[in-house]
Amino acid sequence: MLDVIVVGAGAAGLAAARKLQEARAHHIVLEAKPWIGGRTVTDAATLGVPIDLGAHWLHSPALNPLAPLVDRHAFHVKHGAEDFRVAQDGHLLDAAANAECLAYIDHCFDKIVAAGNERVDCTVADLFPFHGKWHPMFEAAFTAKQGVPAREASAQDFARYIWEGDDLPVLDGFGALLARHAQGLEVKLNTPAQRVSWGGAQGIAVETPDGTLQARAVILAVPVGILAAEAIRFDPALPAWKLGAIADLPMGSCNKVALAFSRNVFGELADVMLMPDLGPDQAVELVIREGGRDTVTAMFNGPFAKDLAAQGDRACAEFALSALAGIFGNDVRQAVQPRVVFADWDHDPWIRGCYTAAKPGRADARAILARAVEERLFFAGEATHERFMGDVHGAHLSGEAAAEAALASLRR
Secondary structure (H helix, E strand, O other): OOOEEEEEHHHHHHHHHHHHHOOOOOOOEEOOOOOOOOOOEEOOOOOOEEEEOOOEOOOOOOHHHHHHHHHOOOEOOOOOOOOEEEEOOEOOOOHHHHHHHHHHHHHHHHHHHHHOOOOOOOEEEOOOOOOOOOOOHHHHHHHHHHHHOOOOOOOHHHOOOOOOOOOEEEOOOHHHHHHHHOOOOOEOOOOOEEEEEEOOEEEEEEEEEEEEEEEEEEEEEOOOHHHOOOOOEEOOOOOHHHHHHHHHOOOOEEEEEEEEEEOOOOOOOOOOEEOOOOOOOOEEEEEEOOOHHEEEEEEOOOOOHHHHHHHOHHHHHHHHHHHHHHHHOOHHHHHHEEEEEEEEEOOOOOOOOOOEEEOOOOHHHHHHHOEOOOOEEEEEOOHHHHEEEEEEEEHHHHHHHHHHHHHHHHHO
């Protein structure tokens, strides 16, 4: 019998596995997908340069336990903040208007934090009964951060997030960095956990297409979307308090398409995060010429992103090209290359969204989701971290915590 079975080889599951390995615990990691990393995976082949399908930035680098991996594994990041630009009516805003827009967005985010410090847990939208000139841009920027609109998000939950310092893009690919660090861990790919039978006295049985494994404890490091969809069955069923936490943490949407160009059609713009003003319900971010490469990665956020991704890669590519052509002219269409990198996390059966956003009034659901069930089932993932939710390092820290808790239970 194994000591621990880890279900999921994303950042949380890999961090848990490393802790278990260090403790010499008999364990295995089961992963439904054909790769490790979960939503942190890099495609370096399609466009000839590394493109992250999911997570890409090291957030809060001074507090991020993954930041030292960059030097350890000889990877590269861009230091310093990317230039954030706004386009409106087919034109980039001039410096004064751009600064005014960004100042308003920052003011709104500060107001959410202030409300959270006062223990207010309404919808984020409720904090803004009066809208400034740039409010649609704030709503789009908020959706881009949370994956859900302000009207659906808990103010308290967002206020708890620690957002400190510049976001550092991993130019060689965050997914590639995570995969490099995971070398040496025992992971069984293409092996979904189908049923977890945890009520018996003789340990926990995890059923897979390749057979049933037995362990004394299980760490569930899977996206909340998988738990909510009951893609893994539990026998007996999870307790009501756990199911409630799962329901209170729905997953938002952030899907991507990356395009390559035969030449620079963006002038002096490089290392720019551009947000076109398409209205609050079409939150689109365009990462232009990162690292000087002639590429654009378009990120589509919120409910509109789910609907757009359902139409496929070409629809997403055309949307991005139309947005770019509206600003830079038809040269972008003439220079674009035929191949694209496409990530649709909403319709991936083993992911089902980008990351979680607590429902209004339910900010404490993260702590509840993190609680073990009878010291046998342990839970990890970005959704369980109250300060770094939605981030790879939040998932990483939660995986370490779950492994430590599981090891402690085995010693009792």
